[in-house]
Amino acid sequence: MAVKNQSDLRDNNIRMLLQALVRSGPLSRSELCRAIGLTPPAVTGLTKQLLDDGILFEQKPGARQPTGAGRPPILLQLRDDAYTALGVEIGVDRLTMGVIGITGKFLHVQTLRLDATALPEQVVDAIYAFYANYTANLQGPGVHLCGIGLAATGRVDSTSGINRFAPNLGWRDVPLGRMLQDRLQIPASVDNNVRLMALAEEWFGKARNSRSLVFVQVSSGVGCGILLPGIGLVRGTYHGAGELGHCTVVPQGPLCTCGKQGCLEALVSNKALVKAYEQASGSSALPSNDRQGQVAVLVQRAQDGDPIAKDILLNAAEHLGIGLATIVNLIEPRSIILNGNAFVRTPLTRGWIQEAVQRHTFGNATAVEFLDSTFQDKQAMVGAATAVFRKCVL
Ligand SMILES: [Zn+2]
Structure with a gap:
């Protein structure tokens, strides 16, 4: 934010203070001073205004155990519905x-x-x-x-x-x-x-202090959101960044909804996984009301030892691993968050995906942490x- 005058400065300081409380949860006034680099009188002035406006409230003394001698600090907390x-x-x-x-x-x-x-x-x-x-x-x-x-x-x-x-x-x-x-x-x-x-x-999840993360969604489609330190969300020059699903993984592979062949999405989306299994096994439709549910059944069959289900998902893990390894090679994020269907969330198949990433990464992919999403379908x-x-x- 460009700071032009006293009012801008105050707005900017309030923004920093709110950011600190969102990222860290309740903080004492002295912790806020350290977090945002302002003097105690400045923080006292800002917090008084926010307390008067009902944006903040003071927790009862003793809400957190003191770390040293002396009285426990009074913590300031954001009201959930202040905004x-x-x-x-x-x-x-x-x-x-x-x-x-x-x-x-x-x-x-x-x-x-x-x-x-x-x-x-x-x-x-x-x-x-x-x-x-x-x-x-x-x-x-x-x-x-x-x-x-x-x-x-x-x-x-x-x-x-x-x-x-x-x-x-x-x-x-x-x-x-x-x-x-x-x-x-x-x-x-x-x-x-x-x-x-x-x-x-980045703001409300488990990786909120990472600031270097790639969020990958695998369900009806495949997409990714990229957050880089000092840059934030990467949108691309023409708003098209993050289309992991339309990276070609198998030239001449299956036709994708985008019109190209062999896109990652055409290989590991819900529809692709279910179709591959039904074709390979020659069996009727997997039992479930929707494709996400059918993928869950497919993963369960692999866990139960069905060799065709295992083969289909090992293959899909290889393809997704190639896509993720490309991301690791290009930007080396600290965290990759995998969200979506049972294929990416179940420990057995998640393990296969991580092994494939390791195989296709230049250098050491074990430094990248793989996490589950915080809010899943929300x-x-x-x-x-x-x-x-x-x-x-x-
Ligand atoms: Zn495509």
Whole structure:
């Protein structure tokens, strides 16, 4: 933030103070001084204003054991709903909506099934109904809704709020940001869903102090969000960065939804795994209501010793390992967070994937830590809300 005058300086200091409390949880005044590099009188002045405004409250003395002699410090804590944001993910088959507090707490969540033929106007109607219901039930003063964040699939221009291409929904150039802003009359921001998953992990997740992470989502598609130190989220010159799923892994391989052949997504997505098993085994459809469930059955069969299931998933682990090793070779992140279907989350198959990464990495891939995501199927929803907080108060 460019600091031009005293008011800007104060706003900037408040932002730093809120960031410290979001990242670290409750802190004493002296810890805040150290965290943000301000003098005790400056921190006392800022915290008094935030206490008066109801943004912060003081925890009871003794909430944390003292580390040395003397009285336990009074800790300052952010009120969960001091600032809130609406986070929405438009998934391939579902719409996940929630109101998230500034501390990352879920205040109100709803998931709806989404038809693959849904029109953008119908999705905006459903989001408006959720928003209207939430705001109608708000009680008491002081709840500040900063805006709405939207996580969309495919290519998203986060500057203009336009979903350029969402192949799974058949959408092109949909101005989601403007449509939502017009309908809800609150600020709207839009970005790619997996990029936002990475953002949620950076601010509210297990990897919140890593600042060098790659978030990889493997489910109906394959995507990744890249966060680098000193840069933040990598979007690319034309908003297309992070399309891990459309990197070619097997030339002349199976046809992908993007029109190319042998993309990683065409080899390890839910649909690809299920299809490969059904073709190889000659058996009827795997029993489940949806593809994510079918992948869980497939992984269970591999765990139970089914040689065809094992073969299909070892092959998929090799392909995903090649994709992940390429990321490690290019940017060497500290953490890779794998999220999505049972293939990437089950210890047996996760182990196969990590072994494949090791085989294909130049140097030592064991230095990279592999983690589970913090919010799983709510990850993009939290990330969308996080983007709003980043614009508004953080
Ligand atoms: Zn592709």
